[in-house]
Amino acid sequence: MTEDPVKLYVIVMGILLLVLSYVAYDSWAQASAYEAAINRAPRESEQMKQIASEVKALVDQIAKSELRDGGEKVLIERVEKTMNLSRARYTSDTVNLGRGVKGNERRFVYEYGQGKGSPPLRRGEVVRFCEAVERASGGIVRTIELNLRRASGEGEQDPGKTEKVTDDRYKAEIVFGLRVVD
């Protein structure tokens, strides 16, 4: 310990100065931060209103969809059951969207008209089925692919007649799905 009181005083005051410098800087920085926050408050308030309305719209969209009660597969199959459709096969997979895109495509594949338990579908049935799924999901689940091939011997057209086809039936493969971020 130094015997020189001046030296001791300078050391103690030096330490106090350091502490005080930190306090002064911290207070000054905080005051500046508050000033900046107050200045940008009107702009941030506008941004908040805009994003909040977008979030509300999205929340409403999801809330109105029937996805909340079990997810995509349950929703599709509920519609399928309501329409009394019998599928031949169901598969699902997730496909990477490829290089440069950080996302996947979740696919739900339903096949009809292959075998006794699964009769071919009319075009109208396919349309109604797809419309019902898309509507029930609030537009979240979409029809990604449609693949319809005329079922052999079912409602084949007499080429001599000119009226519109009314009794057409098709083997159908319908792919529902949505794209999600990784």
Place this chain on the structure above:
Amino acid sequence: MAKAVGLEIHERGVRAVEVTGSGKNLKVGRYTERDVTPRGGAPDPEELHAALAEIFKHYSKHHVIASLEASDTVVREIPVPFKSDDQIKKVVKYEAEHHLHNCDADDVVVQYAKVGESSEGTNLLVFAVRKDVIGRRIAFTRGAGVEPLAMDLDALAYFGAVKAAGLIDDSPTCVLLDIGHRTTGMVFVVDGTVRALRSVRLGVDSITHGMAREMEIDAGEADEKVKEIADEEGSDLFVPLDPGAAKPETAKGHAELERDVFNQKRDEFAGRLKREYVRSVAALRGGASPARVLATGPGLSVPGLLELLTERLGIPVEPFRPSESFSCKLNGQTERFDESGAVALGLALKGVGHDALELDFRQEELRVANKFELLKNSLAVTVTLLFFGLLAFSGHCVYKMRQLEHDRFEPIVDSAYKPFADVVAAYNGLGNMIEARHQVDPNGVERGGPKPEAVRRFLQALDRMKRNLHTIVGDAKGLPQITSALQVWNDIFTTVGKLHEQIDFVDFDLIEITQKRVTLGMILPDVEAGQRLEEGLKKVQFLSEMKLDEWGASPLSQTNFQKITFVFKRSDR
């Protein structure tokens, strides 16, 4: 408060003065002198060292200014062809070397004072002291644990004391005499500045030694005789040089004979001092005529010496009494201080800022290593001022910060929090649709970081919620959107329906719609119908962004109908 100790080390001992204060508020707090009896002409170094150590048992060792003797100094007046101090400092040492005999410039410390300026340059009074002399003095003080912060000549320190006392202002042209035991310092002051300095090897010892020789006694006894004479009334002792008033030698007693010897030796001393004085005054340029002489040192205790010098020199020779000019609390030491303390006082005054000539002989390799000691007083003042300045600034910042926080910022946060919390409640209300890690705690958002960033954190949280919801609904930013195959199919059928008037019969054999390819297998009446249909299909929005990759027609067996296949393909970019 600044405090400094002036330390004079002379041929017979040491003297120390402690001064506190600054500016005009100066106080002499302590004076001590320790004399060492000389043996064989010089004091014993060990006794001198012991005297120094004894003094510094009672004095601070931290701000000491020590003396060098003018008798060890070479003083010359030299001209230099420069006026600015920077230029003079660069050349003075080597200019002075021409005037220093038997001495190398590297072996001395050179300091200077300006004594006059002309159109050709500046006249300097140069003081050169050998480094080994300064080094020995430093080593001596270090032996007592004292590191002098600066060193100055005793005669110049005396000048500093007289100047600080204001006596130079009263008599700008005067002579300062420091009558020591073995030497006498003479400082010639002209118009308030030092014009010449001489150290004459003539001191009061010449009186006592002369008496000793004459009376065949030793120097110690002669010293006692002088003290005995001094104890008697001073005015009676002064015997005018009137031969008629003298008694015949045979009629005198022993004491009167002793006084006669004393008077004779004192006269001889005064006569020799006068000769030196006259020579020096004659050498002064400009013919300056001193108004008075101020004396200090042991010579003041020689009875009748000042009166005799007044008579011989023809101008008043007065004692310099520092106690009359400075506030002193010396507890019975005032008389000794007035007689011999002027040099030590001048050194101490230098330490508290009254530095008349601003000379310091601790230069080059002899410079004080610990700069802090030199700066500590001004540093203490600076840190104190800084401390209070910073304290005021901190207080202002804290007050301003609190004011902004409470009066202006918190209402903004309050008004933003309510709508934010409502949105978060609706968002979290989606339940299982929102993964647990994407749930938002509105209180956590508000408090989870620097307060001034609270509103910005609301915004960021809303943005995260929006992105998460976009992901849930399948149109996250950056992902290619799905075009509903159902929508494409509807568009194709609408187009076909519009062409019904032109095409009698249309049937679909194959419908394949993916995001990149659309294949339509159709039964049509003829090829022309297929071509008309192609034109219509190309206007369907989804197909218009594709290219018709294949177009094939084949007749249906046993009929005139054609099976026509269209393949539209999205070109890969």
